[in-house]
Amino acid sequence: MLRRMTANRGYHHGDLRRALLAAAVEAIGESGPAALSLRDLARRAGVSHAAPAHHFGDKAGLLTALAVEGFDLLAEALGRAGDDLLEIGVAYVRFAVDHRAHFEVMFAPGLYRADDPEVAAARARAGAALRGGVAARPAGPTVEPGRDALAAWSIVHGFATLRLAGALPPGSGDNPEDGARAVIRRLFE
Amino acid sequence: MLRRMTANRGYHHGDLRRALLAAAVEAIGESGPAALSLRDLARRAGVSHAAPAHHFGDKAGLLTALAVEGFDLLAEALGRAGDDLLEIGVAYVRFAVDHRAHFEVMFAPGLYRADDPEVAAARARAGAALRGGVAARPAGPTVEPGRDALAAWSIVHGFATLRLAGALPPGSGDNPEDGARAVIRRLFE
DNA sequence: ACATTATCTTGTCGTTGGCAAGATATGCTG
DNA sequence: CAGCATATCTTGCCAACGACAAGATAATGT
Numbered sequence: 001m002l003r004r005m006t007a008n009r010g011y012h013h014g015d016l017r018r019a020l021l022a023a024a025v026e027a028i029g030e031s032g033p034a035a036l037s038l039r040d041l042a043r044r045a046g047v048s049h050a051a052p053a054h055h056f057g058d059k060a061g062l063l064t065a066l067a068v069e070g071f072d073l074l075a076e077a078l079g080r081a082g083d084d085l086l087e088i089g090v091a092y093v094r095f096a097v098d099h100r101a102h103f104e105v106m107f108a109p110g111l112y113r114a115d116d117p118e119v120a121a122a123r124a125r126a127g128a129a130l131r132g133g134v135a136a137r138p139a140g141p142t143v144e145p146g147r148d149a150l151a152a153w154s155i156v157h158g159f160a161t162l163r164l165a166g167a168l169p170p171g172s173g174d175n176p177e178d179g180a181r182a183v184i185r186r187l188f189e
Numbered sequence: 190m191l192r193r194m195t196a197n198r199g200y201h202h203g204d205l206r207r208a209l210l211a212a213a214v215e216a217i218g219e220s221g222p223a224a225l226s227l228r229d230l231a232r233r234a235g236v237s238h239a240a241p242a243h244h245f246g247d248k249a250g251l252l253t254a255l256a257v258e259g260f261d262l263l264a265e266a267l268g269r270a271g272d273d274l275l276e277i278g279v280a281y282v283r284f285a286v287d288h289r290a291h292f293e294v295m296f297a298p299g300l301y302r303a304d305d306p307e308v309a310a311a312r313a314r315a316g317a318a319l320r321g322g323v324a325a326r327p328a329g330p331t332v333e334p335g336r337d338a339l340a341a342w343s344i345v346h347g348f349a350t351l352r353l354a355g356a357l358p359p360g361s362g363d364n365p366e367d368g369a370r371a372v373i374r375r376l377f378e
Numbered sequence: 379a380c381a382t383t384a385t386c387t388t389g390t391c392g393t394t395g396g397c398a399a400g401a402t403a404t405g406c407t408g
Numbered sequence: 409c410a411g412c413a414t415a416t417c418t419t420g421c422c423a424a425c426g427a428c429a430a431g432a433t434a435a436t437g438t
Binding site: 228229238242 | 393
């Protein structure tokens, strides 16, 4: 089977599912998740307007697949950051900035089926990668793993969300990694 | 002019603008901001499908008005919390939970005209109320107002956002105020 | 080779956002 | 109080969308 992964000009696309997810990332990057249109994705992929339905059922199905992909990418990125909680936090913010489309969908549960078992599994993998850094911290007088993990998650998630929303004051958000580092350090001194 | 504020059965509604904003809060509370439909709001208010356009221009205009209202409500709620930064943070989370519809729109700039001057003014009022608590804190060795305000804002915004997204582990989010208090304290001990 | 299945197309329906043109109420000015 | 200007709401329309049904075409298995 030649040209299995390449764009196929004939009746069959070759890898339409992947092409549609990539087109969705592109479209969301341009206009946000709310303006996403299945017909636009079909046009971008060069197929008919009803082709996406076969792979994802409906719009929520496509966004569900995108959320699963996002949580897996996040788990991978956090895993690559090692055991240092500071670096994990920086990686979290970097993921939000670099994969804005995935991130926006992942935390907008009204847009997809957040109770889907595949979503729950991917979300659990990302959660484990995040909690790993808290467990590796040196024990201190006021350390309480559950609360510390929640505080760390909250502060990086809040920083990332505010930055994506354009709500940060102009000066502080120029370089997301530096800003994240400063804010996270504030949590641990 | 009798029944100025009440629902008017005749050709004119009486206070359609307010009724539409209230209907929007109700509808967003039921199905989220993405599923909002101007025609549905018109039906809820008992007017024709094109009536909303006169007051808000288009859908983004209505959501812009809702964001302005939200930032003003937030500024008021933070002002009522006093000067204690902990209580301001708790009030921020309580606002997000009690006014979920406003909050979700306020921080989804893709849905409305975030550069509208009225939005900018209301946003500035809320920001001033938030920074007031940081300025009132006792000076310490590692206190740096700009960074501290950003850290405090990030942690309460992140906690609120994660809670609204249903991403928090089951046990920790039962009572939002208690959870917020514990997380914010972690920032200042 | 043939049948079965997966993939994609065409056609259609109800809903939505937005615009244009008209109807009706309100207010202002003399 | 008469008459005009304005604000508010309605009806009618169009293009785009999501979803569904039915059919066409390619790939796979036996």
